[in-house]
Amino acid sequence: MQLTQQEMSLTEKDVENMDSAIAAYISKIFNLKSKMGNSSILVYRGEARDFKETACQPNIFRNFNLDIEKNIEINILNTMSARKYAVNNSYFETAIEAQHGGFPSRLLDVTYNALVALFFAVTPHYTEKVTAYDDKHGVVYLFNIPKMYSPASSSVHDIYENLLLDNSPLRNEKLFSNTYKLLDHTSQNDRIIAQQGAFILFYGNKAFSLPERIKTKLEICPSLKGKIRRELSSMFNINMGSMYPEMTNNVDNILDKIKNINALQFSYANEIRLLINDLEMECEYRINKFISGLQNDGIDKVKNFDSIFEPVNLFKNYYKLALDNSEFKIDEKEKQELIKQFNEYVNKLHKYLNDRFGIQAPPINYFIIEE
Numbered sequence: 280m281q282l283t284q285q286e287m288s289l290t291e292k293d294v295e296n297m298d299s300a301i302a303a304y305i306s307k308i309f310n311l312k313s314k315m316g317n318s319s320i321l322v323y324r325g326e327a328r329d330f331k332e333t334a335c336q337p338n339i340f341r342n343f344n345l346d347i348e349k350n351i352e353i354n355i356l357n358t359m360s361a362r363k364y365a366v367n368n369s370y371f372e373t374a375i376e377a378q379h380g381g382f383p384s385r386l387l388d389v390t391y392n393a394l395v396a397l398f399f400a401v402t403p404h405y406t407e408k409v410t411a412y413d414d415k416h417g418v419v420y421l422f423n424i425p426k427m428y429s430p431a432s433s434s435v436h437d438i439y440e441n442l443l444l445d446n447s448p449l450r451n452e453k454l455f456s457n458t459y460k461l462l463d464h465t466s467q468n469d470r471i472i473a474q475q476g477a478f479i480l481f482y483g484n485k486a487f488s489l490p491e492r493i494k495t496k497l498e499i500c501p502s503l504k505g506k507i508r509r510e511l512s513s514m515f516n517i518n519m520g521s522m523y524p525e526m527t528n529n530v531d532n533i534l535d536k537i538k539n540i541n542a543l544q545f546s547y548a549n550e551i552r553l554l555i556n557d558l559e560m561e562c563e564y565r566i567n568k569f570i571s572g573l574q575n576d577g578i579d580k581v582k583n584f585d586s587i588f589e590p591v592n593l594f595k596n597y598y599k600l601a602l603d604n605s606e607f608k609i610d611e612k613e614k615q616e617l618i619k620q621f622n623e624y625v626n627k628l629h630k631y632l633n634d635r636f637g638i639q640a641p642p643i644n645y646f647i648i649e650e
Contacts, residue, residue: 287311288498300503301394301510308393308421311495315423320461322389322422322477325399328415329498333486335420339383340486345450353443355382371430371439375478385442385481389422389461392475396420398517401504405523409508417499422479424461424493425560426553430478435462437545442482448547448607449482454597455550456483458557492564548613554594555621561590562628573636584638591625591646598648615650622647 289304297303312321324335333341343351356373359382378384390396400417402409428435438460441447449455462478481487499507512518565587572583598621601607602614609617625646633640 287496288500289503290500291502294503294506299510299514300507301397301514304397304499304507305393307497311421311497315421319423319425320427322391322424322461322479323393323396324387324389324420324422325396325401326418326420327400327403327412329418332488334418335387335489335494336486337383337385337387337481339385340481342383345484349445351383352385355384356443369436370443371436374439375430378478386462387479387481388476389479390476393419394511394515394517395475395522397499397507398511398522400499401507401511402519405519409519410505412501413504414501416501417504419497419499421495421497422461422489422493423495424479425556427461427463427477430462430464434545435460435480438550439480441545442480446606448601448604449550450484452597452601452604452607454554454594454601456485457487458482458550458554459489490561490564492561547607547609548617551598551609551617552620555617555624558590558594559624562587565590566632569636580636581638584632584636585641587628587632588641588646591628594621595646595648618648618650622650 287307287310289300289307293303293307294300297306315321326334330336339345339352345351352374353370355377356370359373359377359380374384374386378386378388396419400419403411438449442449444450449458459482460480462480464475464477479489508518569583569587573580598617602609626643629640629643629646
């Protein structure tokens, strides 16, 4: 099967003309990174085998049906605290301990270090034999995410505690069901420091795939895994011992990241503002994808054009449904401001697209929200 623009592979052939498998890997990463914008944060995740449609999903969704099994998350965290598995009072900090203790959570581990991600792409969990998946492709995922949030902020703690509630609109409303946030690492956890880690926090009650526009997949050939592990250990001291430390020094790199921290306080109105920004990026991605495939004719061309408006229509419908939820607390003034912001963007999008490519856009009243 031919790999798409969003997929690449590291093979034996790539390594032939290089001094090392690591050098070939870094070359691939630079190639991918050069195609990405400089204004976003680049993080990585390594998985020792390709989980296909369930790749890059938090384990809480693999283990539980959150629509049916109530209070699962908060019960796990309360039990951890009661048994002194976690010493922090904050539910969010306890969730971080839970994540690295093997308990289910809605957090997904990522790293700022491409070599650390490569280690996890060629090495199973420490409870398994190191060669357990040497017959399967490993995968490094690159995520190009526009905003980052501080785990120390009250906003993140408020959002997480809201997500623990079974009746939370952030979990139950389709408006938020595919929402995620990149959270910077927390310095208290030695393993996160060693792995130069961060988290992606998932909303909703069900697993979902992160958007195609932010994700790139790099496959690692099975025959290279042993060689890569040896090179990572000998040249960079990246091995089982260093990735799962009992104690390590904390290297302070906060100043390099602080400009990217998003400090917006939690409210449902602010969550919707972020969703509108995300909607704009999704539509821009779909426009660029449509333009790159303009050679398509007839029905395919029209279908691809119409798909640009799909997220707009979904947002409109989900927003209107959310307004009927009594738990969705938002005052009338904010409601009108959000409708105005959404409608202004939709009008701008419609004006840009209508008849630009020889295709008439659907009527504007299909998409705007009546104020």
